[in-house]
Amino acid sequence: MNFGCDYYPEHWPEERWEKDGQMMAEAGFNIVRMAEFAWVKLERGKGQFNFSWLDKAIEILARKKIKTVLGTPTATPPAWLAASHPDILRVNKEGIRTSFGGRRACCPNSSTYRTYSEKIVSKMAEHYKDNENVIGWQIDNEFGGDGEKGLCYCQECAKNFRQWLQDKYKTLQKLNQEWGTVFWSQTYTEWEEIPLPRQLETAHNPSLLLDYRRFISDSYISYQKLQIDILRKICPHKFITHNFMGLFNAIDYYKLAQPLDFITWDNYPNLRFTGENKSPVKVSLSHDVMRGLKEKNFWVMEQQSGPTGWQCVDPNPYPGEIRLWTYQAIAHGAEGILYFRWRTSRFGTEQFWAGILDQCGIATRRYEEVKKIGQELMRIKDKLIGLEFPKEVAMLTSYDEQWAFDIQPNNPKFNYQEHFTSYYQILNTLNIPVDVVSIQADISKYKLLIAPALFLINDGLVDNLKEFVKKGGILIVTFRSGIKNWNNIVFDEPLPAKLNGLLGIEVVEYDSLSSMQKCKLKLIHPEIKPLQGECDTWCDIIKCRGAEIIGRYTQSYYKDEACVTINRFGQGCAIYIGTNPSPEIKGSILRWAIEKSRIKSSFQADPANIEVILGRKEDKDYLFFLNHSDKYHQVKLDRIYQELLEKREYFKDSLMTIEPKGVRILCRT
Amino acid sequence: MNFGCDYYPEHWPEERWEKDGQMMAEAGFNIVRMAEFAWVKLERGKGQFNFSWLDKAIEILARKKIKTVLGTPTATPPAWLAASHPDILRVNKEGIRTSFGGRRACCPNSSTYRTYSEKIVSKMAEHYKDNENVIGWQIDNEFGGDGEKGLCYCQECAKNFRQWLQDKYKTLQKLNQEWGTVFWSQTYTEWEEIPLPRQLETAHNPSLLLDYRRFISDSYISYQKLQIDILRKICPHKFITHNFMGLFNAIDYYKLAQPLDFITWDNYPNLRFTGENKSPVKVSLSHDVMRGLKEKNFWVMEQQSGPTGWQCVDPNPYPGEIRLWTYQAIAHGAEGILYFRWRTSRFGTEQFWAGILDQCGIATRRYEEVKKIGQELMRIKDKLIGLEFPKEVAMLTSYDEQWAFDIQPNNPKFNYQEHFTSYYQILNTLNIPVDVVSIQADISKYKLLIAPALFLINDGLVDNLKEFVKKGGILIVTFRSGIKNWNNIVFDEPLPAKLNGLLGIEVVEYDSLSSMQKCKLKLIHPEIKPLQGECDTWCDIIKCRGAEIIGRYTQSYYKDEACVTINRFGQGCAIYIGTNPSPEIKGSILRWAIEKSRIKSSFQADPANIEVILGRKEDKDYLFFLNHSDKYHQVKLDRIYQELLEKREYFKDSLMTIEPKGVRILCRT
Amino acid sequence: MNFGCDYYPEHWPEERWEKDGQMMAEAGFNIVRMAEFAWVKLERGKGQFNFSWLDKAIEILARKKIKTVLGTPTATPPAWLAASHPDILRVNKEGIRTSFGGRRACCPNSSTYRTYSEKIVSKMAEHYKDNENVIGWQIDNEFGGDGEKGLCYCQECAKNFRQWLQDKYKTLQKLNQEWGTVFWSQTYTEWEEIPLPRQLETAHNPSLLLDYRRFISDSYISYQKLQIDILRKICPHKFITHNFMGLFNAIDYYKLAQPLDFITWDNYPNLRFTGENKSPVKVSLSHDVMRGLKEKNFWVMEQQSGPTGWQCVDPNPYPGEIRLWTYQAIAHGAEGILYFRWRTSRFGTEQFWAGILDQCGIATRRYEEVKKIGQELMRIKDKLIGLEFPKEVAMLTSYDEQWAFDIQPNNPKFNYQEHFTSYYQILNTLNIPVDVVSIQADISKYKLLIAPALFLINDGLVDNLKEFVKKGGILIVTFRSGIKNWNNIVFDEPLPAKLNGLLGIEVVEYDSLSSMQKCKLKLIHPEIKPLQGECDTWCDIIKCRGAEIIGRYTQSYYKDEACVTINRFGQGCAIYIGTNPSPEIKGSILRWAIEKSRIKSSFQADPANIEVILGRKEDKDYLFFLNHSDKYHQVKLDRIYQELLEKREYFKDSLMTIEPKGVRILCRT
């Protein structure tokens, strides 16, 4: 298990480094990440490189058996570079160039920025290529983060966007056709006429907007490639990774992950004031999304280890919560945990973004907790590295879909991630392991596939889904699927267009509900327990073209019309849910599908408020019980288990008590 | 009856046009509007004109007996024009020039835009002047729409604004005096010093702001005139219109309407997410405002015919609702109904702004409804063309007043349109026909005149009102009247200044209430039923100078002071309502005034939730009963009637049942 | 008593001036302020000076025994200056230069603006230096007001900011160290690289932000000095002041006040729509803050005298309220009251910012009230000039602290001014006189010192506090104290850092609560009545290092931990309140401290809703009873008193009835 922290020796006097290393070693650390914001410390002025301080920090830590991952420091170019080359800074949608003083303010298409990035990365690579204590690289930091999703509207972006479009469409005629520029007289007659989608009083063409999002995503991917190419060439034996951001969706993470050895991500469960307050299920989903990027285990490169915040301070992690987050990560496939950060900075924007230690550098409650984790992991880590996860249920996503919904949410209440999570959450509660995979993934191995809101579809996707169902899979698709082609153009066929055959239905009409409005429905399938409930957001009115009706509306002018259908297709069946029903209704449909597919839950009982996650290694099942609440909970055990953390055995039918924020790892063979 | 739709053949393959024409003909269509966003299809590059595709579309439709109104396509200049002449695009109040990619982003004062507009309009006019199937022109599209009320802050606007001011005031001395520029040291010593009212941290001079709004309004009027002059010269025998926007108030619609043959407007009753959710009474008011622009019947050039929306989709019209909207329009004077649009676009910003057909092109529920309307109208249209409306009650408005309230709402809760509507709504509920007229209109024909919030007054207006009352009319004026002169300067006389004599009062003090605050009042006039009630927003404290007190406050430190007064003046009387009372209180005052003026309601009973509108033609009364609710309602009839839609007779005292969204047209002779 | 109004003769015909003077004299006025927005009337074009109109106005008033304070008119440079020199206008944080048309839109660092300011001020000074009727000067108007706190981001500011930094830090190395620019690679290698903190998608370095706020504050102070130097030189015998803005905190008011003879301020208690709705206690606090600026009595240069508002009109002062505000001001140390303004302007941005007279110029209810005040003051003014206030309790504040909290509020619910007010309010309710003083003030004279949230500390401050307690004072310090050094860098010692010894505690951890979250605590000190209560916003977890525990949490994972402590230190003691308890809890702690320090309340009983303020003159105590409510209240008197306004005597134990908004001044000898 890679266990350590993110360390900024440059923020502290050299005399302290030895003590830091000592305290880290005592906490069981074996790895740190360093240098990802230290460009000016490494290149004081143009071409004035100096790695000695970093060499020294690496050396001190190495003596404590702590290895180093080096971040390339390109997220924060120095003031001297920004001052002499303001063209490296991004331009916002009003056309105003960003000022120096923040982070990741650079345009990925700036040729100046790329040139200087190449230089610093090459120099670092040359300098550390033979340093055994440097085991890998993190490219830059959190691409796309730090405001406005990393979008840029500068002249170089405009030029590159046009080139990107030319590469994609070859001719303007094709572009005009694929975007439908005849609408509002927007036909382009020269490539140079194509604008970046700057702020308008109305709204841009949605096809242009989607291609712009793809272009910006590709720009970051291309910028990352620039660095990877250098590092692969000079340091072929060190791993390369990047720190992703969970459910953040500004970049196509599948494409960004592709050239990396493995991915890492930054897990901040509790950003109450500065970001979303993530429920534990959102954190679990994030882990699963991250594991799905390369269908491979991952690291947490930054694990929250204290209250966070820039202008305001978030609540302090509850005692035990850092440990809980740590095991939650491991349970979902993390093989590295680095706490962010070693010691809270005394200065700069992140003064209140706490680390394990506070600014005073004394061992805190949080340090003691981390130390305890370190001791535990030292003992059990071999069991937890290389965990594998059941492959019975998958959920399908794509960044293109998410961008299309960013551009057109369809309904103010509709949020793709919330919609996706609402299905994931039911599976999580039922202790059903889930893989979250891309639409390019091999889905043939799964029994049940949930594909929420496939707004955009293409032939390959449709063929894969058909093949999956034909061979016996159960597929669940929800409303706003099959609406548009991959260029964000509505099909000229009855909806859900290319999915009609697979789903055996036609959506003849729909009603987008206003935010206070609800509708009613009932489930009526003979194999599903009759259930009445509510739905909101959207109501498709469905005519069956071969499908059977599972649910009907019981209200509005479309009372008695179908809203949930099932279609036998080959060996399997495809379910369509044409509205957003209550969790009970969704749960009822999912439970039927799970039973029908003979999918096993990780743990039969459903201990309230306890997340149960199953990992497997060498024919052993490890069941992680995670108490996310601040109350004690008891779980009745269905057989004999070995508990790893308490180091005890539990008998069949015994009650296992878990303390607030507590963790248990049960092993069954 | 002109019955049809807005058609964009350029969005669809030519092979489909024939079928479209066929389906239109089957729905009873006899007219379409085309080409108003097709500039680039008509002028592919500078001077490269091509009308063949449009000729063909016109020809195909003509063969189905469908005539064409052509829109001049100037609302959406092509990319080639914007790219080579960015000066055609508007500059926003922060001083940032709009990007290409939207609609109506052009500056009406741009000389380049005007030059290119002249060319395309001239070419079109020349090309179609002898085409019998083209019966008229729509100039541009929805002037002033598409964000920020069409305001522009570019250099050409600045130059033209100064010229406009010079034309108005002749000398700077006069301008300085009329604007009160001595305040805050803003006296101008050269014309070039006068700024456009760009974004400030404080606020501009209100007189400058009002003149700027007038100038921008005049700029659009002048831009329209440019096109009208060309069309009148080249095509003297085709009508010219523009599509207005109901209660939209960025342009002086009276002046914009003046040179047109008749006006049309775009009626979207249900813009829940993308705009205001209009109550039926707001739609009726909009129709009446539109009819008042030229005191003449009108067309609905765009009638909503499906769910609308750009980023989000609005709710679907309820079954019957399109028909209801259609007859509501006719009942208020519409003589043309064109549904927007024939078929929902597959691409572009308005992908979700549905037409009669969806993108798949198949007959929808909405198409069937439109077809039914078509069949009905075919049968009864002769009765419904040329309807006349009773001229007993008028409401007075002006755009100058509205702009002055935009600049200074006086109270956060005060909204001129809501205030105006609150009086209109009472008349609507009482089945009292209303004309909404400009302050220039001939008001002598009415018995009752309601003039809410005459914030700005001028001598002509005061004289007209005095003349009206003197000859026996009843006038109702509400608080915030008589405050300012026509240049937005507060009078130096006791308020309501020039109206003091007519109203017989003096407002010695006022209290602007905060949003949660209410006051109480009672009506005490011997002829009006005593009534206690609440008022909000504003409380004038009135001293009578000849008037009689109708209402007094019963709360606050101005308890017992007058708040509603009546003044005999000549043969008539003038009522002043110095606060914003509850609908019951307003209703009580209005009912008294109606009785006093012997005004007849269209239908004596007041069927709850049913709008009743009266139109007359050739000595016949047509009573439209519109059920805007989604429930059944019954109406007891006071005499024998012929019903036009059901084609049946109703006896006296019989109960007429109207289905949800249903319509009845009763004829009495 | 200086009693009068702010007068704008330039807004009215000269023929009216005589009548204005007459009405003023009848109201007992002896002073007016004039000319502070009249630049263009004094300098029609570059160098074209004309003072004749002002001479005449001064002369007319002088004949009525009314003296003049002249405002230098630099808050509103003329259009001719802005048009020819747009560089005088401020640039906002997006980098956009302000447009002409508002007020105080000038950059204090603009060399052009400074040059023209020097000229107009010198000319005015020369012209009026020997005019006996001009008794003093007001520099400019409300520095820092009119949007965005007067911040500017122009090139001249950037240049001056770098110079200011160079003066402060001497070397870049020092600056880099003091700002911690190593964070995010922001080390500066040339002075020119340092940016102004323009709008970012992330956030600037907090040390840079704090220095920028100090720099802008100093820029206004330096701009004021430019004018003061001229006036002192040319008119050595006239006083110089500026009109401050109460709790407004964009400028270091202690430094701005320093070179003035005395300060004045602008008191608008009731800005409901256009600003905060100030509670009476906020007004009292404002007066006390203003008196503390120079530890000297002051004037109210603008006293609200009618409904205010620009776009919207605020509620009208209740009858008696102007009088109440007047006596409240006097009770807190005002020796001049000028009502804003004489007569409401007919034009310009402030058309609805009412004066004593309305636009029509007739005597209003408000004029009659002012006249009554004038008569009263004429009679009793000698008693009310030169009041002194008990010096037993002080509250400590600094603008640096406030700016640091502006930059980092720490918790969304935390607001420094509200936090400060919550303690002030308790003292106010207990009739305990308070001085509000700067951290530079001599605090040795007080018995009790409350220093809320000393976020930034420096050695001098710590030494003063220690000295104060050592000598027997009681000090109360609240959470978020001792966090940072004066350059906004967190200490690397255990918190509250340099205050540890004095407070005898260590804050080992803290929990920043989210907005709906509360915690519970109880007071447990033997000398304080046991009390349970709630707290919110923030919970420090405290370990005592010598201090005694007064309060403990009774909830959350830090249940039973200390939250309020007391530390004996020398002769006195220091209380630390590590959370934000309910008013009851705060009150209980404060009452104990008051008792302990033997501090006397001004009036023992606590008449609900009546503010009681004590002023002393020549061995007489004057007790002001201010009824801020709109109800009658009775106060039982504890001895015999002379009442000044009613001119009667009250016996011991008699009940004094005070009408709504009423005032009584009791004298005891």
Ligand SMILES: [Zn+2]
């Ligand atoms: Zn760029």
Ligand SMILES: [Zn+2]
């Ligand atoms: Zn313009």
Ligand SMILES: [Zn+2]
């Ligand atoms: Zn500046």
